[in-house]
Structures are given as structure tokens and as C-alpha cells.
Amino acid sequence: MQENRAKCMKLAERIYELDGEVYQCLGSSLGRVFTGSRDECVESLAELMCGSRKSYLLRSEMALVANMARTIPDEETRARLMAEYNNILVEIKSIPTSFGTVDILDESRAKLNAIHLHERFTDKDHLIVCISRTLGCAGTDIGFALANALKINFYDQKIFNTVLEHLDADKNSIEDISSANEVPNKVRKPQKGQTLDNFHRYHGLPENDAVFFNLSGLLCEMAAKEDFVVMGRCADVILTGGRIPHVSVFITAPFEQRVRRVMKTHSLDRKHASNLLKQLDHKRSKYYHFFTGRKWGDPENYDLCINSASYGIQGSVEMISRMIDQNGLYRR
Structure with a gap:
């Protein structure tokens, strides 16, 4: 020790x-x-x-x-x-x-997979990989390792907080959906105690709604300048709306496998780990649907869906990298 x-x-x-x-x-x-x-x-x-x-x-x-x-x-x-x-x-x-x-690999599952992606990028487009994931599937570890393997930037909720803080944004304006208490409400008038300045600052929108739209603008600006991997934030739908080419990936794993991993990574017993998975997956699903109108985790919305228990962290990275290389999307 x-x-x-x-x-x-x-x-x-x-x-x-x-x-x-x-x-x-x-x-x-x-x-x-x-x-x-x-x-x-x-x-x-x-x-x-x-x-x-x-x-x-x-x-x-x-x-x-x-x-x-x-x-x-x-x-x-x-x-x-x-x-x-x-x-x-x-x-x-x-x-x-x-x-x-703490890997997610299930040896018994790691044998049977194939991938394909239709070409959609031009020589002028940057490589952007949007990763959505369920809690406990090692999705963020996979995204981080993928960015390092491709030698491109990595953005998650914490990094966006830092970037927006330095862009003179409210430093508490982005909340990870895992800690959000509820899906943002619809447009409303300033409440008692809310300053008129804040109301004008967000153009009459609830703060979380305004932050989502500010983040949308930031993502589109970044997409015009650099290659990167982005975790969550509804980035796949934001970039689709901006007609910006990207690769969208959804990562999950069997519930019991995720429970075991969360027990290790969060030092929780089975009951608390199971409850945490259900609560946070529900909040992510609700958040995604609220801002996009799409069903979170529906295979139709992604280029590639991965059961990370079948590949593990490194195997999942290699799978996504191989898809990118085979389709000529990454130019070193």
C-alpha cells in the first residue's frame, strides 16, 4: 500500500x-x-x-x-x-x-461481431465520434482510450464545463445528467427572486435549456476546426441538425455485468449499484428524448451499437478504430 x-x-x-x-x-x-x-x-x-x-x-x-x-x-x-x-x-x-x-469484458461473448459504415465524409470534414453509453458499460473509458488511440481530442461533461467557464459562461451552467434532479421545464417567465438580468441573459429560457443551445453552438464551432471524441451531450443529434458528418456509437452491456462493474468502481453493494443504474439510465433517456425527440439507445439512431461485454475496453476501441480506418475516415 x-x-x-x-x-x-x-x-x-x-x-x-x-x-x-x-x-x-x-x-x-x-x-x-x-x-x-x-x-x-x-x-x-x-x-x-x-x-x-x-x-x-x-x-x-x-x-x-x-x-x-x-x-x-x-x-x-x-x-x-x-x-x-x-x-x-x-x-x-x-x-x-x-x-x-475495471474492464467490462465477458469472455463468453467475445467472439461474434461485424461492422459497416456508409461513407459520408469529404476531405474537408473533421473526424468526430459521438459516444452515448449506459452507466457501468465502461463507455467513457472506451471513449477516452479511443481518442488517445486516434491521437485526437476528448471532450466530456467536465471538460465542457472548463471550456465554457473560460468562455465567460456560468461556471455552474452545465450539470451532468447523472446529477440532474429533473428534465428542464418548458419556457417560462422569471420566477420570484430570479433577476431580470438572468432572464435576459437566457432570452427567457430556463437556464438548462439555454445552456443546451449554447453547447450546441460550441459543438458546431468545434466541428469546423478539429477532430474529437465527444461523450454524450446529445452531440449526435446536434451535429445531425447542423448537417455535420460524424460517427455515432452507442455502448452498453448486460445489466448484471454493469451492476458488477459499478459495484467495483463505486464501492457499492449490489442493491445500491442496481438502483443507481436504473435511476441514471432513466434520467439519461429522459434528457435525450426531451432535447432530441429520439429514443435513447434505439439502434436506428446510431452507426454502431456495441455490447462492451463482448469486447472489453481495448477490444471496443480496436473495433471502432477498425471501422474508421476501413471507411477511410481518419487521415493521420
């Missing part, structure tokens, strides 16, 4: 140094990812690696560092820092308590 802690501390120091060097090289408008004192940041990072139930936050923070590092103009510097990033990732994944270490 002590040896594991020491390893986490050393890795945390390397992550902090990498973030600082990326910022020095780039002077990014996003600023540093880790903004506290060195000791505080290193301690916090080590805690995320050493058994925290919030270790998934480290994945988002690492992805944000990588997203910025990929924009460094000097090729030699960019290659050096990305090599360090990849080395750190390998070491993080070797720690039993870190993200990505």
Missing part, C-alpha cells in the same frame, strides 16, 4: 510538471489545468489515483492537458510532451485503483 502511494505521488508530480510545461509552451487561453499550489495539486492528484471513487476526474483532467498539448506549434516539443503524456497514462493504468482498470 505504501509503495502504491509513493508511485501515485511521483506520477502526480509528473502530471503537474507536464501541465506546467504545456502551458509555458502554449500560453493557452484555457490556462493551466491545475491552478492551486504545487503541494495541493500533487496531493489531490495522488488521492484520485489511490482509491478515490472520483478517479474518473483524473481522466478528464489528463484529457484536457492532452487536448492543449496537441495544439503546440513546434513539432518536436509537441512530440516530446505527448510522449510523456502517453508514458504517464501507461503507468496510471498499471495502478489497480486508477481509472480504466
Whole structure:
């Protein structure tokens, strides 16, 4: 245990140094990812690696560092820092308590699959992969690993929060659907205690509705500039509405398999893990239908549906990558 802690501390120091060097090289408008004192940041990072139930936050923070590092103009510097990033990732994944270490693979299912995608991209289009997923299927781990395999950016809810904060958005404006209490209401007038400024700011819309439309605009702007993997956020329907080519993937796994994984990743007993799956899957479905009119998880709405228990994390990444390569969608 002590040896594991020491390893986490050393890795945390390397992550902090990498973030600082990326910022020095780039002077990014996003600023540093880790903004506290060195000791505080290193301690916090080590805690995320050493058994925290919030270790998934480290994945988002690492992805944000990588997203910025990929924009460094000097090729030699960019290659050096990305090599360090990849080395750190390998070491993080070797720690039993870190993200990505609880796979979803069911050996008995991993034998029978085929894929196909109709060509729809031109040479001017960027590669965008939209991933929707049920809780506990390792979908976010798959999306993160896919972005690294393709050497493109990765965006999840936490990263969008950071981006919108730096674009002068309300820093609490995006709520992960997993923590939302209800689907947003229809357009309404300002309530008692609500300022007129906020009403004007959101053009009379409830805040969550306005944030969805702001995020829609941001996604379309990003799609014109870069390749990326995006988790959730109804991105597939947003890009379809903007007539922007993309690959849409839905990832799930058998309920019992997901329950077992959530028990491990969230340190829950079977009853609480089962209830959490049902509640959050229902909220995601309701949110998706509210903003898109589509049925969440319906195979007709996606290019590819994956049972991650049949492939595991790495196998799912290889499957999606192979589909992309075979259709000529990714140009290194």
C-alpha cells in the first residue's frame, strides 16, 4: 500500500510538471489545468489515483492537458510532451485503483461481431465520434482510450464545463445528467427572486435549456476546426441538425455485468449499484428524448451499437478504430 502511494505521488508530480510545461509552451487561453499550489495539486492528484471513487476526474483532467498539448506549434516539443503524456497514462493504468482498470469484458461473448459504415465524409470534414453509453458499460473509458488511440481530442461533461467557464459562461451552467434532479421545464417567465438580468441573459429560457443551445453552438464551432471524441451531450443529434458528418456509437452491456462493474468502481453493494443504474439510465433517456425527440439507445439512431461485454475496453476501441480506418475516415 505504501509503495502504491509513493508511485501515485511521483506520477502526480509528473502530471503537474507536464501541465506546467504545456502551458509555458502554449500560453493557452484555457490556462493551466491545475491552478492551486504545487503541494495541493500533487496531493489531490495522488488521492484520485489511490482509491478515490472520483478517479474518473483524473481522466478528464489528463484529457484536457492532452487536448492543449496537441495544439503546440513546434513539432518536436509537441512530440516530446505527448510522449510523456502517453508514458504517464501507461503507468496510471498499471495502478489497480486508477481509472480504466475495471474492464467490462465477458469472455463468453467475445467472439461474434461485424461492422459497416456508409461513407459520408469529404476531405474537408473533421473526424468526430459521438459516444452515448449506459452507466457501468465502461463507455467513457472506451471513449477516452479511443481518442488517445486516434491521437485526437476528448471532450466530456467536465471538460465542457472548463471550456465554457473560460468562455465567460456560468461556471455552474452545465450539470451532468447523472446529477440532474429533473428534465428542464418548458419556457417560462422569471420566477420570484430570479433577476431580470438572468432572464435576459437566457432570452427567457430556463437556464438548462439555454445552456443546451449554447453547447450546441460550441459543438458546431468545434466541428469546423478539429477532430474529437465527444461523450454524450446529445452531440449526435446536434451535429445531425447542423448537417455535420460524424460517427455515432452507442455502448452498453448486460445489466448484471454493469451492476458488477459499478459495484467495483463505486464501492457499492449490489442493491445500491442496481438502483443507481436504473435511476441514471432513466434520467439519461429522459434528457435525450426531451432535447432530441429520439429514443435513447434505439439502434436506428446510431452507426454502431456495441455490447462492451463482448469486447472489453481495448477490444471496443480496436473495433471502432477498425471501422474508421476501413471507411477511410481518419487521415493521420
